[in-house]
Each structure stands twice: as structure tokens, then as C-alpha cells.
Amino acid sequence: MLMDLLQLTIAEAHALLVRREISAVELTRAALERILAVDNTLKAFLDIDDEGALAQAAVADQRIAGGNAQPLTGIPLAIKDVLCVRGTITTCGSRMLENWVAPYDATAVARLKAQDAVLIGKTNLDEFAMGSSTENSAFVVTRNPWDPTRVPGGSSGGSAVAVAAGEALGSLGTDTGGSIRQPAALCGVTGLKPTYGRVSRYGLVAFASSLDQIGPFARTARDCALLLEAIAGADINDSTAAREPVPSYAAMLDGDIRGLRIGVPREYFVAGMEAGVEQAVRAAIDCLRELGAAIVDISLPHTRYALPTYYIIAPSEASANLARFNGVRYGLHIEGENVIEEMELTRGAGFGPEVRRRIMLGTYALSAGYYDAYYRRAQQVRTLIRRDFQQAFQQVDVIAAATSPTVAFPIGAKLDDPLAMYLSDVLTLPASLAGVPGLSLPCGFADGLPVGLQLLGRPFDEATLLKVGDVYQRATDWHTRRPDLTALTGNEP
Ligand code: GLN
Numbered sequence: 001m002l003m004d005l006l007q008l009t010i011a012e013a014h015a016l017l018v019r020r021e022i023s024a025v026e027l028t029r030a031a032l033e034r035i036l037a038v039d040n041t042l043k044a045f046l047d048i049d050d051e052g053a054l055a056q057a058a059v060a061d062q063r064i065a066g067g068n069a070q071p072l073t074g075i076p077l078a079i080k081d082v083l084c085v086r087g088t089i090t091t092c093g094s095r096m097l098e099n100w101v102a103p104y105d106a107t108a109v110a111r112l113k114a115q116d117a118v119l120i121g122k123t124n125l126d127e128f129a130m131g132s133s134t135e136n137s138a139f140v141v142t143r144n145p146w147d148p149t150r151v152p153g154g155s156s157g158g159s160a161v162a163v164a165a166g167e168a169l170g171s172l173g174t175d176t177g178g179s180i181r182q183p184a185a186l187c188g189v190t191g192l193k194p195t196y197g198r199v200s201r202y203g204l205v206a207f208a209s210s211l212d213q214i215g216p217f218a219r220t221a222r223d224c225a226l227l228l229e230a231i232a233g234a235d236i237n238d239s240t241a242a243r244e245p246v247p248s249y250a251a252m253l254d255g256d257i258r259g260l261r262i263g264v265p266r267e268y269f270v271a272g273m274e275a276g277v278e279q280a281v282r283a284a285i286d287c288l289r290e291l292g293a294a295i296v297d298i299s300l301p302h303t304r305y306a307l308p309t310y311y312i313i314a315p316s317e318a319s320a321n322l323a324r325f326n327g328v329r330y331g332l333h334i335e336g337e338n339v340i341e342e343m344e345l346t347r348g349a350g351f352g353p354e355v356r357r358r359i360m361l362g363t364y365a366l367s368a369g370y371y372d373a374y375y376r377r378a379q380q381v382r383t384l385i386r387r388d389f390q391q392a393f394q395q396v397d398v399i400a401a402a403t404s405p406t407v408a409f410p411i412g413a414k415l416d417d418p419l420a421m422y423l424s425d426v427l428t429l430p431a432s433l434a435g436v437p438g439l440s441l442p443c444g445f446a447d448g449l450p451v452g453l454q455l456l457g458r459p460f461d462e463a464t465l466l467k468v469g470d471v472y473q474r475a476t477d478w479h480t481r482r483p484d485l486t487a488l489t490g491n492e493p
Pocket of ligand 1: 129130131132154155174175176177178179180207314425
């Protein structure tokens with residue numbers, strides 16, 4: 001019998017494992033069978049490690065038998081392919097690293113392994129995490145399980161789909177400008193971008209180092225709490241990983257948000273927002289009011305500068321970070337007459353069009369004569385955006401808005417129009433620039449496609465976001481809805 005992996009949360013699977021009603025090996029087999037059934041179509045995964053996963057599961061079963069289970073012991077998880085997992089191919093969705101094998105584990109990955117979680121494979125993404133649809137992957141197009149003609153969002157599209165389609169119980173993604181929150185919204189799962197510095201970036205291939213954060217996808221806020229608790233905290237290998245103590249996030253989900261102040265920023269109900277999205281989000285905010293929160297109108301006046309600011313700062317940092325792919329040290333190498341020609345040939349062949357566009361934008365913005373006009377200016381505006389949030393959080397505890405102005409769009413719809421693609425992130429970019437945490441929760445449907453509610457919090461106050469998310473999920477059932485994949489799996493759920 002194939003287990004109904006689609007319905008199981010991490011917390012529920014853990015309970016079954018410790019009661020020995022299922023084994024980690026069974027759970028892992030079920031995940032692998034599910035991948036076999038659906039992933040030919042959905043293409044969430046770039047690499048599946050059957051053997052490694054089953055071996056890890058067997059170790060997890062021993063640990064459980066010894067009475068030493070931790071919350072993630074034996075839980076099948078998927079990892080975005082921009083994170084190093086020792087001994088496995090880490091492509092970043094790029095030809096440049098097509099055959100590059102990671103020589104070490106990212107800290108977040110090592111911390112999952114320390115709990116004997118089962119890492120089943122690496123998930124597809126936009127090349128070097130640049131994009132909002134996962135279509136910029138050099139390898140495959142990942143499809144949205146709610147409608148396979150549509151994108152899953154991005155850049156962590158594969159990690160969102162793996163959870164939405166029951167191929168894994170949780171996953172890790174990364175969010176630089178929205179890449180966890182937006183695909184979580186478009187795929188109907190729960191995703192958390194932690195505060196900048198909450199999770200070590202060691203072993204994450206860098207895109208924009210002042211923005212990049214690793215975070216979890218799962219079916220519930222509670223599961224995200226368990227995953228965050230596992231991966232967060234200081235790290236000797238990353239000086240930007242904060243020393244701030246890591247609370248027991250799951251233990252703080254006490255089901256009570258009475259008196260909590262939730263701000264609704266008027267600038268977040270933007271032109272171009274789909275009516276069905278706005279309705280679902282407003283209904284979710286009403287629900288939070290009924291659950292005891294005080295809803296307050298607020299303003300984040302510099303919101304409209306976030307997109308241009310981000311598209312100066314992120315490409316600038318990317319152009320510097322990606323300079324290391326020079327055909328000598330990592331991955332692809334193409335022979336030429338001399339070192340310059342080799343570099344040109346390698347970078348020309350190794351990077352796709354969006355990555356090349358970012359490198360050119362960033363190099364331009366950082367060049368002599370333009371640095372002050374663009375890069376310095378953008379840093380100044382970033383400070384104003386950060387202050388917007390500081391001021392808002394003097395009035396309110398949490399900010400609520402939509403995660404994405406639209407539901408999942410058709411594959412190909414925005415490929416020829418980079419600006420339209422960039423606009424997918426108008427509602428997630430400000431929090432990224434400010435460094436504050438953001439949670440996206442399923443809050444309804446528009447045209448049969450999932451809508452996400454975005455909750456933003458004070459720096460290092462993930463606990464409050466998770467608590468509000470948990471309270472909302474106790475009161476509603478949007479997060480329990482599953483896409484109908486019977487066409488792919490036959491009779492199986
Ligand atoms: N879509 C945004 C970009 O293309 C954000 C990507 C991300 O968060 N990694 O840069």
C-alpha cells in the first residue's frame with residue numbers, strides 16, 4: 001500500500017515513527033515511489049539519491065529503535081540544488097556547474113543530517129536562483145502540480161513542488177528577493193524566509209550575499225518551526241550567521257494571538273493585483289481579526305522603490321560573486337588560445353541569458369562613474385526601506401499582505417519580458433531589502449489556483465510569525481488542500 005504521503009505533516013510522521021507504526025525506510029520508499037509516479041511530469045528534482053536515502057533511513061530506524069529520535073529523524077526532505085550536499089552534484093541549475101560535485105555539506109544540510117533526516121534529492125531552480133518561475137533552469141521546466149501548464153514560481157520552484165506534490169514532507173529553499181515565499185504561495189504550501197543572518201549561508205552558492213537566506217518549505221507553520229529550529233543559529237564558518245539564541249519555535253506555538261497588532265500596508269494592494277488574490281488575502285486578514293488580532297492600517301511609504309533598488313543591489317552583488325566562475329577553478333572549462341579567450345568562451349557557454357543580463361547590469365552599476373549614481377544611491381534607498389519597517393514595527397507586531405500579486409502564470413508567459421517577471425516579486429522584495437523575516441501561508445484559491453498570505457515580522461521574531469501561521473492553520477483548512485494528481489498516479493492519491 002502506498003502511504004498517503006500527501007496528507008502527512010512532519011509532526012504527524014514523527015509521531016508515527018516513534019510509535020513504530022511506520023518505519024523511516026517505509027516512509028522513504030513511499031516518497032521515492034511517489035517521485036517515480038509524478039516527477040516525470042512535474043520535474044521538481046534534478047537528482048534523486050535513492051540509495052543514499054534508503055541507507056540514511058535505515059540509520060534513522062536504528063536511532064528511533066534506540067529511543068533517540070529527534071523531530072526530523074527519518075523524515076524525507078528535499079534540498080534546493082544551490083546548497084552543497086557532500087558528494088552530490090550541485091548544479092545551481094547552471095551548465096557552468098553541470099558536473100560539479102560538492103566537497104562538503106552546507107551548514108543547514110549538516111544540521112539536518114545531524115538529526116538523521118533523509119535527504120532524498122536535489123530540486124530544480126532558476127539558474128543561480130535568479131528568477132521567479134524556475135524557467136531559467138538550464139535543465140528542465142518544473143510544473144505546478146495544481147495545473148501542469150503553469151509555473152510553480154521561483155526560484156525555489158522544485159522545493160515548493162516537492163512538498164506540494166507529496167514527494168517530500170519538507171524541503172529547503174533560498175530567498176534573496178522572494179524565492180521561498182513566492183513559490184510557496186503559487187504552489188499552496190507554507191514557506192518561511194528567516195531574518196537575514198538567522199541561518200548560516202555556509203555552503204550556499206552565493207547570489208547576493210547581503211540578501212540571501214536559507215529557509216524551509218512544509219505543509220504547516222508547525223513543520224516550518226521544526227525545520228527552522230534545526231537549521232538556525234551561529235556558525236563558525238559564516239560570520240553573518242547571528243549569535244542570537246535559537247528559541248524552541250515549535251514549543252512557542254501556543255494557539256493564542258489575542259491582542260496581537262497586525263498592520264496592513266496600504267501600498268501592498270498594488271495596481272495589477274488580481275481581484276481573486278486580493279479577496280482571498282482580505283478574507284484571511286478578517287479571519288485573523290476574528291481570532292483576536294487587532295488589524296491596523298499602516299503605511300510603508302518607500303515600497304515602490306524596492307524593485308528598482310533590488311535590481312541594482314542584487315545584480316551588483318551577483319556580478320561580483322559570479323566572477324569566481326572563470327573556467328579555471330569550478331565546473332565548466334572550455335579550451336581557448338589564451339586565458340582571456342578561455343574565460344570568455346567558458347562564461348559565454350556556461351551562463352544562461354538571465355544570468356548574463358544580471359552580470360552586465362551589476363557590472364555597469366558598479367563601474368567607475370556610475371557607482372555613485374546607481375549603487376550608492378540604491379544603498380541609501382535601502383536604508384529608507386529598512387526604516388519604513390522599523391517605524392511600522394513600533395506600531396504593530398506583524399505585517400500582513402499578499403505574497404504575490406498574481407496566481408501561478410502559464411509557462412512561457414513572461415519569458416520574453418524580464419520586467420513583467422521582476423514584478424512577480426514586488427510584494428516580497430521590500431522585506432528582503434530590510435532583512436526582516438517573512439512567512440507565506442496558503443489562504444485560498446483564485447481560478448482554482450492557490451493564493452498566499454504573507455506575514456512579515458520584526459528581525460529575529462520568526463516565533464511570532466509561526467505562531468500567527470499556526471493559529472490561522474488551526475482555524476482554516478486551506479493548507480490541507482491537495483492538488484489532484486490522479487491523472488499522473490492512476491488510483492493513488
Ligand atoms: N525573483 C527574484 C530575482 O530574480 C528573487 C530571486 C530569489 O529570491 N532568489 O532575483
